[in-house]
Amino acid sequence: MIDIQLLQHLETFLTAHRKEKFVKILSQRTRHFTVATEDVYQLHNTSAVMRSCDVFGIQELHIIEEQNSKAIDSEIAMGAQKWVDLNRYNSVTTALTDLKDKGYQIIATTPHEKDSVLSEFDITKKSCFFFGRETEGLSQDVIDEADGFLKIPMVGFTESLNISVSAAIILQDVTTKLKASDVVWQLSEEEKLEKRLDWCKKTIKSYKQVIERFYERK
DSSP: OOOHHHHHHHHTTSOHHHHHHHHHHHTTOBSSEEEEEESOOOHHHHHHHHHHHHHTTBOEEEEEOSSOOOOOOHHHHTTHHHHSEEEEESOHHHHHHHHHHTTOEEEEOSOOTTEEEGGGOOTTSOEEEEEOBTTTBSOHHHHHHOSEEEEOOOOSSOOOOOHHHHHHHHHHHHHHHHHTSSOOOBOOHHHHHHHHHHHHHHHSTTHHHHHHHHHHHO
């Protein structure tokens, strides 16, 4: 449980517009879908995927870094690193276990004999979309553990898309369908309050001192 009085105090440091924006954006946030990237080499790809998560209301991004570990490029992410929760793993096995424990089905975004085209994807199931390395694609570990496979139909000479482009196309499609469905996809009220508090902390300068003074007076 969060400290509601603290949240209310911190929100006095925000403009009315910012407070309204937090509430409006959180009403469109979801953890019904999430995204995982596996050992993506090009930093701008991971940063662009994070930006797409923010744009399409995906609250969490999972980054697996068994081989490649880099910081998020703030210029490419365009501030999305403030608003999207980032979970990092140094093992694909750990990530798969964690995500399955949280109730996600693992969807490998790669052509496969048992794949589903995007237009036929079942949006009712809680899903994590896995995107792999730029050249090698997803590891065999992900392929073996995947509950389903998803592909974007292509009709040109080019056989693949950049992963950040693929992520944007898939997220735009599935979130549009999700929000038009009867699925309960929104964050819980407690989750919304937690994110409001978190976003306040990330917005207010010297927030640690503000919090210290609040508890001293209290």
